[in-house]
Amino acid sequence: MESERGDSLFGYVKPVQGQLLVCEYEAYKAIYCGLCKALGKTFGPFSRLTLNYDFVAVAMLHMAVRKPKVEYLPFRCAANPLKKRTLCICPESLDFAAACAMAMLYSKLKDDIRDERGFKRIGKWLLLPLARSGLKKAKKNEPRMAQIAEEIMNRQNKIESDPSAGIDLAADPSASALGQICALMSEEEGQQAALYDFGYMLGRWVYLIDAADDYEEDLRRKRFNPFLYLKDKTNAERQSEISSILNFCMTEAAARFEKLGLKKNISILQNILYLGLAAQQRRVLSGKAPKAG
């Protein structure tokens, strides 16, 4: 696992590593490796390149909800055979997260291809067949998941064609998709509703921070962005408004998380929610230092 990459490609939902206990850090890394293995096993070696921290968090939440048997084994990774690593074995949760990652990858790529131009677009085109076969396999293993991913794509396109869509509406497809995915984790009705509520808020946060991260580029290329209504404000005003909106969402997600009453993996998940999200917000918002004017 690489340390802090200032790149959204690898996900926003991750812990602040310096604040993890060593055992928690080891467990987190092992789950990361386990997810990579699970992706490779079901979706082929190339799918491993799309590994993303967000789905490590999904796997950990799934473990906390389902409490499956988890094993840790020493192994050597093909990418760096000299280093001994620990591998987490927990097919139930890791396969769930892998299917989730592939289903989401397809909808994300489709979205990117619509937005990007030039080389990046060609790159994404090359990935598309991989994503398509991934979606097909995900459909077989987790039919509901693929359905959720397709739904979000259709709704997002429709909403983004209207530049005046408010923040709540724009974030709704992504938010409700993660909500539905989280609800799949439990069989019990009350817990499903609580998981949906939490997933909704986390999905909303991910959508909004991604939008905040892309703001400048979207503005330049005249693409849809939910924060464009702030474009006439000064940089400082805009940043403080975006930061307030993200804060509200993040604290609400944490409050809804506590209602789930989970025990397993709790300190890593709490690290992610109470420290990790805030750290990502600081990174995204400070990355664009206020310019004159």
Place this chain on the structure above:
Amino acid sequence: MNNPYDVLGISHNATEEQVKEAYRKLARKYHPDNFGADNPLSDLAEEKMKEINQAYDTIINSMRGGNTGYFNFNAIREMINSGRLDEAERALDSIPQHNAEWNFLKGSIYHRRGWLEQAATFYQTAASMDPGNAEYMNAVNQICWQRGGNFGSFNQGFNQTPYRNNGSTGGCSSCDLCTALCCADTCCECMGGDLCTCC
């Protein structure tokens, strides 16, 4: 029940005259006399007519201050608390007067759904319409608290997180004492002295 204002196709601030006018127009259109007994649309028209009558009664009663039971805020609160958000929203949308409580309940529905920005707007409207109400004020304060990036509840007054907050704040256990003593002894011995003569 559908929103009576939508049924009649009028806006929420329509006058009594406009309500009556809209009702008359629709009643003429859907009146059973316009459809013969063997017309396949007659059932549909009858259904529609019933709905129109109901909507008209609801609106007129509420305008004259009569309580139809349909516009009961407590019942709507109950719905929101038990998570029946769509039902609560329909009931709320059918209420003609948008007073402070209406705005507060609307905000609560959006809040539960996760539409936080909308929720904030409605809570603020509620609080500005009735500044003395502690419940509305509390909701607004809580939002300010969270927008500032604070976890937990505004009323507790500090940014409390359950993360690694299991009661042991600092302090020194018996284990720590022994370890410290061992360390001190070792250091002393390095320099030629001796703190604990026994080891």
